[in-house]
Each structure stands twice: as structure tokens, then as C-alpha cells.
Amino acid sequence: MKPxxxxxxxxxxxxxxxxxxxxxxxxxxxxxxxxxxxxMMIKEETPxxxxxxxxxPLTSGxxxxxxxxxxxxxxxxxxxxxxxxxxxxDKVRGLNxxxxxxxxxxxxxxxxxxxxxxVLRRAQPALSADVLEFEDLSxxxxxxxxxxxxxxxxxxxTEYRLLHHLLQHPGRVFSREQLLDAVWGHDVYVEPxxxxxxxxxxxKALNDNEDADLIRTVRAAGYALDHxxxxxxx
Numbered sequence: 491m492k493p494x495x496x497x498x499x500x501x502x503x504x505x506x507x508x509x510x511x512x513x514x515x516x517x518x519x520x521x522x523x524x525x526x527x528x529x530m531m532i533k534e535e536t537p538x539x540x541x542x543x544x545x546x547p548l549t550s551g552x553x554x555x556x557x558x559x560x561x562x563x564x565x566x567x568x569x570x571x572x573x574x575x576x577x578x579x580d581k582v583r584g585l586n587x588x589x590x591x592x593x594x595x596x597x598x599x600x601x602x603x604x605x606x607x608x609v610l611r612r613a614q615p616a617l618s619a620d621v622l623e624f625e626d627l628s629x630x631x632x633x634x635x636x637x638x639x640x641x642x643x644x645x646x647x648t649e650y651r652l653l654h655h656l657l658q659h660p661g662r663v664f665s666r667e668q669l670l671d672a673v674w675g676h677d678v679y680v681e682p683x684x685x686x687x688x689x690x691x692x693x694k695a696l697n698d699n700e701d702a703d704l705i706r707t708v709r710a711a712g713y714a715l716d717h718x719x720x721x722x723x724x
Contacts, residue, residue, distance in 0.1 A: 497512075537567060551571060554590045560717050569588065570590060570602075669685050
């Protein structure tokens, strides 16, 4: 699944430019025009990276950054601050608020994309890995092959995409709606309970021969790939 980059910026022309360049590079993108809208959208779907303008209506980028760093769900989400404030003191303040990187306007799209790739590689090495691994489970992206220990695991296309997404974010709980968006896409209507059907199929394939269950069910919340013994059936 393509990484999601959230753009928090109130200049429409810049948002259009950023979305074009991000999608050309293979990322998904979403945008918010002010700090409050951004915080609401991020609660609905946690992005893989945030491009955050300093000067925003309603809630400043600095305050948005601080709030995100106080929440367990967003504490580790990488943030690149975008701002016209280029003084050293401003950069220090932005980084001290929790930003991972800082780029001063105006900037070239090529430089920004290089920063995006670098920050994502540091934050989520799995996004650029050829093989994703968790416990005794491995997914070879080049060979399109899944193994549990020494056993080959045969998955349908949807179960493969579902496992791929969970392997990119081990331990993170995803709601049914978030999994629908990530695996099926925003433009496809599928009943949320369809996720349960595919989770059951994925569990059956992974847990052959009485292997420990790696998929955790969180009541009223969703599913996560987690360590054995953490599964909780609904």
C-alpha cells in the first residue's frame, strides 16, 4: 500500500503543486487547510508523514506539532515543517516542537521529495524494504511470496494486500474503515464487515498447523499485527 502524506497548508496553489509531485512519486496524499481540520483528519486516518505549514489559520503548525507529539497514536509520525521563517531561531523552535525536518519557502519540489524519501526511510524502513518480517512471518515483495517459518503461505490477492499493510505497521491498530481505505481504496464501496471475512481467511492461512495467532482483534476498534498471545477474539 502506498504511503499516505498529509499536507497541512492554506495556500491552495502550493497544495496543488505538492499533491501533484507526491502522487507522481507514488505516494497517496490528503490535505487540510487549517490546524483544526488537520487534527480531525489525522484522527480518522494516521498518515505516514505530515507536511506541516508553520503559519496556519485557527491553530498554528507549531501547536499542531505539539499536540500530535503528545498523542500515542501520532507520537512517532514523521513531520516536515514548511515555513517562510528562515531564521536559525525559528528552525530551532520548529525542531524543538517535535518536527523531524524543516524546509524554508520557497523550495524546489525535487528537494522536498528528497527530504520526504529520507524521512520516511528513517521512520519506516519497511516502506523501502524488499522483505517484510515480523516474528516468524516474512513477505518477499519481489517474489510475491509469504512464508511462516519454513512453510509457504498461500494467500488470495486481497489477503496479500491486507497482510502487506499490517506488516508495514506492526502493532498499530486499524479500524475496519481504515483497512477498507488502505486495502480496497477510497473509491470502492465495500461493507465494513467484509474486512472481518478477509481477516478470518488470513488467520486461517497464517495459523495452519496450530501456529500462534499474530493478528490481534481489539474490541470496538479493529485489528493489528501483534506478538503471539495478544489476540482477543470478538
